[in-house]
Amino acid sequence: MMNNSISNVGVFVSKHPERRVQNLARYLSEENLKIAFYKLKKGKAVGVDGVTLNEYASNLDDNIHNLYKRLVNMTYKPKPSKRVYIPKPGSNKKRPLGIPSLEDKIVQYVMAIILNQIFEPMFIDESYGFRPKRNCHQAVTHLRNMIVTRKVNYIVDADIKGFFDNINHDWMIKFLEYRIDDKRFIEIIKRFLASGIIENEMYYELDKGTPQGGIISPILANVYLHFVQDLWVEKIVKPKSRGEVYYVRYADDSQICFQYKDDAQRYYASLISRLSRFGLEVAKDKTRIIAFGRFTKSDMKAKGIKGKPSTFSFLGFTFYLSQTKSTGKFTVKLKTDSKKLNAKMRKASEWLKQVRHNDVKDTIASINRSLRGHYQYYGVSDNIRCMNRFRKHIIRMLFKVLRSRGNRHRLTWDTYFNKILKYNPIINPKIYIKLYSDTAY
Numbered sequence: 001m002m003n004n005s006i007s008n009v010g011v012f013v014s015k016h017p018e019r020r021v022q023n024l025a026r027y028l029s030e031e032n033l034k035i036a037f038y039k040l041k042k043g044k045a046v047g048v049d050g051v052t053l054n055e056y057a058s059n060l061d062d063n064i065h066n067l068y069k070r071l072v073n074m075t076y077k078p079k080p081s082k083r084v085y086i087p088k089p090g091s092n093k094k095r096p097l098g099i100p101s102l103e104d105k106i107v108q109y110v111m112a113i114i115l116n117q118i119f120e121p122m123f124i125d126e127s128y129g130f131r132p133k134r135n136c137h138q139a140v141t142h143l144r145n146m147i148v149t150r151k152v153n154y155i156v157d158a159d160i161k162g163f164f165d166n167i168n169h170d171w172m173i174k175f176l177e178y179r180i181d182d183k184r185f186i187e188i189i190k191r192f193l194a195s196g197i198i199e200n201e202m203y204y205e206l207d208k209g210t211p212q213g214g215i216i217s218p219i220l221a222n223v224y225l226h227f228v229q230d231l232w233v234e235k236i237v238k239p240k241s242r243g244e245v246y247y248v249r250y251a252d253d254s255q256i257c258f259q260y261k262d263d264a265q266r267y268y269a270s271l272i273s274r275l276s277r278f279g280l281e282v283a284k285d286k287t288r289i290i291a292f293g294r295f296t297k298s299d300m301k302a303k304g305i306k307g308k309p310s311t312f313s314f315l316g317f318t319f320y321l322s323q324t325k326s327t328g329k330f331t332v333k334l335k336t337d338s339k340k341l342n343a344k345m346r347k348a349s350e351w352l353k354q355v356r357h358n359d360v361k362d363t364i365a366s367i368n369r370s371l372r373g374h375y376q377y378y379g380v381s382d383n384i385r386c387m388n389r390f391r392k393h394i395i396r397m398l399f400k401v402l403r404s405r406g407n408r409h410r411l412t413w414d415t416y417f418n419k420i421l422k423y424n425p426i427i428n429p430k431i432y433i434k435l436y437s438d439t440a441y
Helices: 007-015 030-039 053-057 060-072 102-122 136-149 169-177 183-193 217-240 261-277 296-302 338-354 360-378 384-403 413-421
Strands: 081-087 094-099 154-159 197-199 202-204 245-250 253-258 288-291 312-314 317-323 330-336
Touching: 007 102, 030 053, 030 060, 030 102, 053 060, 053 102, 060 102, 102 183, 102 217, 136 245, 136 253, 136 312, 136 317, 136 330, 154 261, 169 183, 169 217, 217 245, 217 253, 217 261, 253 261, 253 312, 261 288, 288 296, 330 338, 330 384, 338 360, 338 384, 360 384, 384 413
Parallel strands: 081 197
Antiparallel strands: 081 094, 154 253, 154 288, 197 202, 245 253, 312 317, 317 330
C-alpha cells in the first residue's frame, strides 16, 4: 500500500461526497514513486525510452528523486506511448496497445491508486471491469441470474466502436473535475492524454483517446463510462421505462435487459444520440435487439417462427436458452463463444507446429499450463463439452505433428496413447465457476 496516507483520500470522499478533493499532487512523493516502481511487473515490454526495470534500479534513488523534482516543478512531460498490435481473440483483426515509458508507468501507477480512491465509491454495483474484488465471472453470473430470476424478455446487445481510441479529452477532464479540485494533478493527466504515440518510428499527436495498455487507462475508462452510460441508465433510462430494466457493464462491454420491447427500442435509439454527444459511436453491425427470456420459445411457437432462439455473447461466453435436466424449468446456460474457441484452436495448432521438434514431455507440460488457464476462465457450469472439444483438438493436433517428425517407425494412435499420453497425460477440464450459486467463486 502507498504511504503518505493515500487511503485518507477515500475516507474524505466517503465522508464528504458533495465536496471536491484538493491537494492530490502531494501524494506523488518520492516514497510513493519508489513503491510504485517495485510494484511494476517484471518482464513487460519497454516503452519508447527503451529503459528496463534493471537499468532504472541501478541508480534508483537518484532516478526517483529526479522524477519527483520534475513533478514538483511541473517540468515532467510524459513520453509518447509505443504502439504495438496484438491479436484480437475470435477475429483476424488486431487491437492496438500503447506501452508507456518506465517513468510514465511509475507516475501512472500512483495516480491510478489516487483516482480509484476518489471514484470507486461513486461507481454503481453493476459495473465490474477493472475494479477491486470484481471480475468477469461475477459479471456473467450476475447477468445470467438477472435473466433467469427477473422479468427479462429482451436484450439490447450493444457494442461501442473503438471506445478507448475515441474518448473525448475535454469531456474526460470535465468528469474528473467533478470530484477533483487540483490544477497540478489535472494538468499531469492532460499531459498523459496529449502525449501521443510512436508507431513505426513516426510520432502521432492524439486529440482523443487513451491508449490501451496504460496503467491509468482502466480507471479513466470507468470514470468516462460512469458519467456517459452508467448514470444515464440509472437516472434516466430505468425511471422512464414502462417495465423492469437490468444492466451489467464490464469495461466498454455492456448488456441491458428489458421487460418490454418498446423500452428496448427506445433505449437503442437513445443510445446512439447519447454516445454521439460524448464522441462515441455504436457499432451498428454488432448492435441489435433480441428476444431473450423465459417466454421466448413459446412466443416463437405461437407465432409460427421456426428455428432456435437467438443467442448473444458477453465476455467470451455465449448465453443461450435452455431447461434444467431435473425439472425442465427455464434456465440460461453458457458456453465458450465459438469465434473465440475456433481462434484458440487455430492458435494452438500453429504453436504445436512450431514446437514439433521439442521434447514431448516439455511440450505437454506447456500444453497443460495453457489448458489450466483456459479451464480456470471457461470452466463454468454446463461448459464441459466446449472445454473437452478444445482438449480433444489439442490431442489430435499433437498426434499429427509428432507423426510429421519423419521417424522411421511412424507413430500410431495406440502407441501415442499408451506410451506418451499414459505417462504424460493432458489434463481434463474442470468446473471452477458455479453459475447457480450466489457467488462466482
